[in-house]
Amino acid sequence: MLTFLTEMELGREAGMADQDPVPIPVLRRLSHYLQHVRVQIEEGGEWISSRQLAEALEVTRSTVRQDLSCLNISGTVRLGYRTSDLETALLTQLGRDRHSNMVIVGAGNLGRALALHQEFPRQGFTVCGLFDSNAAVVGSKVGNLTVQAMSKLPGTVKKKNVEIGVIAVPSSAAQEVADLLAASGVQGVLNMSSAHVKTPESVSAVESRIFSSLSLLSHAIRACRREDGPKKEAGTCQVS
Amino acid sequence: MLTFLTEMELGREAGMADQDPVPIPVLRRLSHYLQHVRVQIEEGGEWISSRQLAEALEVTRSTVRQDLSCLNISGTVRLGYRTSDLETALLTQLGRDRHSNMVIVGAGNLGRALALHQEFPRQGFTVCGLFDSNAAVVGSKVGNLTVQAMSKLPGTVKKKNVEIGVIAVPSSAAQEVADLLAASGVQGVLNMSSAHVKTPESVSAVESRIFSSLSLLSHAIRACRREDGPKKEAGTCQVS
DNA sequence: TAGATTGTTAATCGATTAACAATC
DNA sequence: TAGATTGTTAATCGATTAACAATC
Numbered sequence: 001m002l003t004f005l006t007e008m009e010l011g012r013e014a015g016m017a018d019q020d021p022v023p024i025p026v027l028r029r030l031s032h033y034l035q036h037v038r039v040q041i042e043e044g045g046e047w048i049s050s051r052q053l054a055e056a057l058e059v060t061r062s063t064v065r066q067d068l069s070c071l072n073i074s075g076t077v078r079l080g081y082r083t084s085d086l087e088t089a090l091l092t093q094l095g096r097d098r099h100s101n102m103v104i105v106g107a108g109n110l111g112r113a114l115a116l117h118q119e120f121p122r123q124g125f126t127v128c129g130l131f132d133s134n135a136a137v138v139g140s141k142v143g144n145l146t147v148q149a150m151s152k153l154p155g156t157v158k159k160k161n162v163e164i165g166v167i168a169v170p171s172s173a174a175q176e177v178a179d180l181l182a183a184s185g186v187q188g189v190l191n192m193s194s195a196h197v198k199t200p201e202s203v204s205a206v207e208s209r210i211f212s213s214l215s216l217l218s219h220a221i222r223a224c225r226r227e228d229g230p231k232k233e234a235g236t237c238q239v240s
Numbered sequence: 241m242l243t244f245l246t247e248m249e250l251g252r253e254a255g256m257a258d259q260d261p262v263p264i265p266v267l268r269r270l271s272h273y274l275q276h277v278r279v280q281i282e283e284g285g286e287w288i289s290s291r292q293l294a295e296a297l298e299v300t301r302s303t304v305r306q307d308l309s310c311l312n313i314s315g316t317v318r319l320g321y322r323t324s325d326l327e328t329a330l331l332t333q334l335g336r337d338r339h340s341n342m343v344i345v346g347a348g349n350l351g352r353a354l355a356l357h358q359e360f361p362r363q364g365f366t367v368c369g370l371f372d373s374n375a376a377v378v379g380s381k382v383g384n385l386t387v388q389a390m391s392k393l394p395g396t397v398k399k400k401n402v403e404i405g406v407i408a409v410p411s412s413a414a415q416e417v418a419d420l421l422a423a424s425g426v427q428g429v430l431n432m433s434s435a436h437v438k439t440p441e442s443v444s445a446v447e448s449r450i451f452s453s454l455s456l457l458s459h460a461i462r463a464c465r466r467e468d469g470p471k472k473e474a475g476t477c478q479v480s
Numbered sequence: 481t482a483g484a485t486t487g488t489t490a491a492t493c494g495a496t497t498a499a500c501a502a503t504c
Numbered sequence: 505t506a507g508a509t510t511g512t513t514a515a516t517c518g519a520t521t522a523a524c525a526a527t528c
């Protein structure tokens with residue numbers, strides 16, 4: 001225990017970032033900074049300041065600086081951060097410095113759309129399998145992929161070293177699919193259904209919740225309408 | 241100003257909920273409770289307790305009770321909440337007691353998948369328009385809808401009283417589409433692209449951020465790997 | 481009654497914001 | 505130099521959790 005503490009302290013002094021866990025809201029913003037920095041890089045920008053990031057993403061400069069202090073990076077006074085350095089540091093902190101293999105479960109409209117989404121490979125997520133329980137669609141082609149039976153899932157996960165499983169099935173089947181993915185050995189699950197799924201300790205789960213987002217919108221819209229008197233500008237609600 | 245204060249206090253005493261704004265994390269969970277309560281209703285459950293909700297969604301009982309106290313509803317000691325009452329109260333608080341009309345901009349894979357998604361109408365969101373800037377796809381059929389040119393967007397928003405615009409275009413075009421939607425008169429924007437979009441005060445914006453979610457997963461997966469020594473069970477990360 | 485639950489208040493925890501010294 | 509920015513510490517704010525009286 002003592003050794004462990006010392007190890008941590010050494011790490012911190014040596015300037016290693018990510019010693020203590022990075023809060024989830026911070027991680028969400030880091031991914032956002034990454035998106036923006038990449039746009040800047042494409043446009044040839046060599047430097048970006050916390051002020052510019054803050055204005056682009058509508059957060060405070062304090063937040064940006066606090067967030068970036070989680071990274072193993074140092075900026076330059078008066079100039080900000082070198083875009084290429086920032087990109088690298090963000091990719092590392094987010095664990096996206098290496099490619100990840102994914103499988104998609106559910107070859108309905110959403111599953112097929114995701115399988116065809118060009119942005120996944122570009123962002124380092126390779127879709128290497130598409131599965132469905134419906135025998136009628138098994139064998140059909142979706143882009144380069146052939147829809148496979150569920151029974152092939154565990155084998156593919158093992159053979160292709162799949163880390164992430166995407167759940168794109170109806171809510172009622174989501175838990176069952178999550179269980180199968182976990183049993184097959186994926187390390188993370190992205191749940192696109194609106195049901196909550198439980199996973200074992202060893203498998204991370206993130207829920208996408210499109211209807212939560214739509215609910216936020218309806219709430220904001222109705223709340224605005226109700227307030228005729230007091231001019232609370234609850235209009236814009238930017239949610240991470 | 242005095243009158244306004246009195247008004248608010250009266251409202252509060254009269255038992256009206258939603259006087260002071262409900263925090264966004266709470267709203268996200270409310271929408272989650274709604275999803276779960278509806279499953280219970282379908283299965284014939286008449287009562288649900290904060291304990292059951294907490295266990296189903298993996299939050300604390302305190303959180304559930306605190307959240308539900310935002311609603312205009314009263315439970316029954318020992319039994320919990322009547323599922324039908326809870327559903328109604330949640331729908332009201334979330335502004336989903338009435339249908340909303342939506343348009344989808346972008347008839348690529350994602351836009352078409354969303355347009356065909358049966359869950360939207362079931363949840364009270366009617367897709368009443370699908371638009372694309374690509375002349376090659378304008379006029380093609382997607383389910384009941386015909387893809388329309390962007391120039392038809394403002395007219396449709398006005399004619400059909402469209403409240404929500406869904407942005408399903410590449411990141412590079414997202415802001416432009418948001419501007420057009422706002423100018424057309426939508427009250428809320430659901431941004432499915434990974435670019436941040438700015439909207440005027442009067443238009444709410446919610447971003448879906450699938451790559452933030454994937455980043456959370458990669459981070460969790462890599463973070464797990466790194467920690468061989470200390471057994472921090474950072475494995476499961478459930479994110480709203 | 482005993483046990484379980486609601487509803488609410490207070491305590492804790494964590495994230496965001498503000499402030500400011502150091503630097504170029 | 506003056507002005508702008510980083511990096512970090514402290515203050516504030518808000519959300520979550522704990523505690524408990526009231527109730528059936």
